Amino acid sequence: MQDARLREAQQQIIEELGVKAELNLEHELERRLVFLMNYVKRSRVRAMVLGISGGVDSLVAACLAQRAAERLRGEGENVRFIAMRLPYGQQADAADAEACMDVIQPDERLTVDIKPATDAMVAQLVAAGQSFASAAQQDFIVGNIKARQRMVAQYAAAAAASGLVLGSDHAAEALMGFFTKFGDGAADVMPLSGLTKRQVRGLGSLMGAPDQLVYKVPTADLEDLSPLKPDEDAFGVSYEQIDDFLEGKAVSDEAAQIMLRYFAASAHKRALPATPPFTA
Structure with a gap:
């Protein structure tokens, strides 16, 4: 990367995302x-509650949570980790999600099919007169639903268990805005x-996760058309390029x-809701 302005923006993002x-x-x-x-x-x-998708991010976050829960119980705290499978009907990579569960060995497992609730919401939107510009736009919006x-x-499971919900987002996803607000x-x-x-993958390997899960091709798998x-x-861009950018290395x-465009367009996702300025 030769452009000085790009290098400056790169450093600002690295600092902002820690x-x-x-x-x-x-x-x-x-x-x-310990945190x-x-x-x-x-x-x-x-x-603690976390959804397990079958990807490395939720796997690593869940392994951290299970270890934390076990240590806390060793200190006399009454804490457990609840891992949730949340398929939309039949999950294409369900075997990977189950394999992650076997690695995590959570205190409790829950499986909740989100298809009935999702489909009911879409049906009610359509019944109310909501239209979509194209099948692709509808597919994308349904993915967010x-x-x-x-x-x-x-959150329902966490409330019932007097718990907290964990997330699995990291700096690479934060940079690209690759998460649903x-x-x-x-x-x-x-x-x-x-x-x-790559650091998430490193932690996964360190905690004993098998390579086929640690290095599985990442996919959000939210869109039915793809x-x-x-x-x-x-x-x-590749995750290798994203990681290089975040680690201060040279990229084209x-x-x-591309990364700067994604970062700018997704700024609202990383911020609290906008409010009017305070006046005297």
């Missing part, structure tokens, strides 16, 4: 475990915040400009 290029993974694992344990104790809750229905289910972006705690994708569409196909000007 990314560190070099990590001691053992130290980072312990640091995040999670302390947050749970301060919050005086009795559970799916993500928000999953969070509805997680008030969907997977809505959580009480984000234990992977500030990590690049099932299991890889994240990178949607981005136009073209890749940097």
Whole structure:
């Protein structure tokens, strides 16, 4: 990357998202475990809840949560971790989600099918007269409804268990805005915040997750018209380029400009709701 303005913008984003290029993974694992344990104790809750998709991000966040819960119980705290499967009907990569569950070994497992609630919402929108510009637009909007229905289910489970909802977003997704506002972006705690994708994978390997899950091709799998569409196909850049950018390494000007456009367009997702300015 040669453009000085691009390099300056890169550094500003790195600082804003709290990314560190070099990590001691053992130290980072312990640091995040202690953070999670302390947050749970301060919050005086009795559970942590997280949806398990079958991808590495939720796998790693869940492994952190299960370890934190076990340590907390060792200190006399009554805390458990609840892992939720949240398929939309028949999940294409359900075997991966179940494999993640086997790695995590959560204290409790719940499976909630979000298809009835999602389809009912879409049907009510259509019945009310809502139209869509195209089948592709409708498919995209329904994908966001799916993500928000999953969070509805997680908050319901957390409320019933006197718990907190965890999220699995990290710096690479924050840079690209690759999360649904008030969907997977809505959580009480984000234990992977500030990590690049390769750092998340490193923590997964450190905690004993198998390579086929750690290095699985990432997909949000929210759109019916393009099932299991890889994240990178949607981005136009690879996670390797995204991670290099976040770790302060050189990327092409073209890749940097793509990432900067995504970051600017998704600023509203990383902010609290806009409010009028206070006046005297």
